[in-house]
């Protein structure tokens with residue numbers, strides 16, 4: 001039990017590090033909060049919540065892995081190195097794919113409801 005609590009402590013240390021040092025991670029957290037608030041406000045269905053939660057977790061996990069690999073790359077190759085650059089570029093590509101997935105998921109779920117809302121208000 002003590003070991004489990006210790007492991008959670010290390011994990012939270014990692015989350016704190018990512019939040020404190022990575023502006024992109026903070027932006028994703030804010031967008032995730034907005035998506036959850038929109039979900040409540042627009043009364044989305046259970047299956048839609050599952051997609052939103054999947055998209056949020058996917059983006060945050062990829063961003064955390066990107067931060068970890070970036071840190072490891074800086075440790076292994078602090079000087080300019082073409083391969084180090086490639087590693088970071090590929091990881092940045094993964095973040096873009098995850099963010100696009102989340103964007104499309106958000107549009108598919110929220111946009112029709114927002115359009116209906118605007119039409120009703122007009």
Ligand SMILES: Nc1ncnc2c1ncn2[C@@H]1O[C@H](COP(=O)(O)OP(=O)(O)OP(=O)(O)O)[C@@H](O)[C@H]1O
Pocket residue numbers: 022024066070077078079080081082084085086088089092
């Ligand atoms: N050691 C290196 N050798 C060669 N190119 C590098 C190196 N470090 C960074 N680069 C290049 O600079 C880009 C930006 O790297 P950097 O470490 O600044 O990431 P970042 O822009 O801060 O990423 P993030 O916004 O996710 O934190 C990389 O994608 C890569 O093309």
